[in-house]
Amino acid sequence: xxxxxTTFRPSFGRILTVVIIALMLTAVGGxxxxxxxxxxxxxxxxxxxxSFGTWLLYWQxxxxxxxxxxxxxNVGRTWVIPFRRLTGVETQYSLRLxxxxxxxxxxxxxxxxxxxxxxxxxxxxxxLRRGKAVENVRPGxxxxxxxxxxxxxxxxRWEDTLAHSEPETNPPVTRSWHVPLLxxxxxxxxxxxxxxxxx
Numbered sequence: 001x002x003x004x005x006t007t008f009r010p011s012f013g014r015i016l017t018v019v020i021i022a023l024m025l026t027a028v029g030g031x032x033x034x035x036x037x038x039x040x041x042x043x044x045x046x047x048x049x050x051s052f053g054t055w056l057l058y059w060q061x062x063x064x065x066x067x068x069x070x071x072x073x074n075v076g077r078t079w080v081i082p083f084r085r086l087t088g089v090e091t092q093y094s095l096r097l098x099x100x101x102x103x104x105x106x107x108x109x110x111x112x113x114x115x116x117x118x119x120x121x122x123x124x125x126x127x128l129r130r131g132k133a134v135e136n137v138r139p140g141x142x143x144x145x146x147x148x149x150x151x152x153x154x155x156x157r158w159e160d161t162l163a164h165s166e167p168e169t170n171p172p173v174t175r176s177w178h179v180p181l182l183x184x185x186x187x188x189x190x191x192x193x194x195x196x197x198x199x
Contacts, residue, residue, distance in 0.1 A: 003157065006022065009108055013058030020054040024167045041191070042199040045191035056181060061093065061108035063150050068161060070154055074107045076182060080174045083161040089154055093149040099173050109150040117160040140158055 024047040031040035064071040072079040088098035095109035
C-alpha cells in the first residue's frame with residue numbers, strides 16, 4: 001500500500017539557519033546604508049559563505065521516508081536506501097541505517113543530548129514495538145527525540161515492506177555527491193579569504 005512521504009529536518013537547524021541568514025543580511029544592509037562599497041566588496045563574500053554554509057550544514061540535510069525506500073540527504077552526499085536492503089536501524093549517536101552494503105549516518109537526525117536523555121522516562125518508549133526492528137533500546141530510540149522520531153517511522157515502513165510486498169526487484173543502495181553545492185561552497189570560501197586578506 002502506498003504511504004505518504006514523510007520528510008524530517010531538525011527544528012534547531014532551521015531556526016539557526018534563519019537567524020544566521022538574518023544577521024548576515026543585516027550586515028549587508030549596514031554596508032549599503034553607510035555606502036561602504038569597499039567593505040561590501042571585501043566582506044560580502046564572507047557573509048555569503050557563512051549564510052550558504054549554515055544552510056548547507058543545518059537546513060539542507062534531511063531524511064525522506066517513502067513507502068519503499070528512505071533517502072538520507074547529508075551535507076555532501078545523498079543516499080537512497082530501498083527497505084529491502086536495510087538490515088538494521090541504530091540510534092546510538094545519530095540515526096544510522098545499516099544495509100547489506102554498509103552503514104549510512106543521517107546528519108539530520110542526531111541522538112538526544114545529555115540533558116534531554118535525563119528527562120526521558122519509560123513512558124517515552126511505550127509506543128516502540130520490540131522485535132527485529134528494535135532490539136537494544138537506547139535513549140535515541142524515544143519517538144520524541146530527533147533520531148527516535150525518524151527511526152520510529154523508518155522501522156514501521158520497513159516492517160510493513162517486509163510483511164506486505166513481494167521482492168520482485170531488489171534495487172541497490174545508491175549514492176550521489178552534491179557536486180554543485182560543494183563547488184559553490186569552495187568558491188565562496190576562496191572569495192572570502194581573498195576579500196579578508198585584501199581588506
